[in-house]
Amino acid sequence: MIKLLIADDHTLVRKGLKQILLDFNDIERVDEAGDGKKTISEVSQNNYDLVLLDISLPDRSGIDVLKQLKSIKPKLPVLILSMHPEEQYAFRSLRAGAAGYLTKESAPDELINAIRRVAGGGKYITPSLAEKLAGELDPHVGRPLHEILSDREYQVMCMIASGDTVKGIAEALNLSVKTISTHRSRILKKMHIDNNAQITYYAIKHGLVV
Secondary structure (H helix, E strand, C coil), X not given: CEEEEEECCCHHHHHHHHHHXXXXXXXXXXXXXXXXXXXXXXXXXXXXXXXXECCECCCCEHHHHHHHXXXXXXXXCEEEXXXXXXXXXXHHHHHCCCCXXXXXXXXXXXXXXXXXXXXXXXXXXXXXXXXXXXHHHCCCCCCCHHHHCCHHHHHHHHHHHCCCCHHHHHHHHCCCHHHHHHHHHHHHHHHCCCCHHHHHHHHHHCCCCC
């Protein structure tokens, strides 16, 4: 029997997923968390077989939460369920310790199959992601520039490319405008580009924003 925690900031998403999952006989318990702080607290106080984690949480990034969860309970499987396409966060999630990555467009049958595999100690990636990962391992294929960014820099880059202002990003991430400006400067330097328009062009070209 599987006990799991759904971490997502949208109440309707959590309730809908919970209702779907509890229809399966092997799902014993489904708890909920709406932000990173609650997620970490629930995992610290309870024994789950799996955490179903969204990348976009209101108080901190899902990648940061994932890393903290793995530091608290290294063996706890975490399955990422995100609205973002695989190209945007799947590689970083897997490198940070996720056991799998699914988009919210996935069918319920695929979700329950992923949950069962991950809760059982396995990994779950889609065929399309497996193909992308194989390409990443090919020594003849050059890695894209955004792969050299830190997780926070990458997050800021994607938000800039989506049209967010430095002030808006600072408010969304609970960071200072100065800190976000510093991240932006590092992004421009590392990627050898000059302005936000070029960030946006790069992100669209590489399928990092929708």
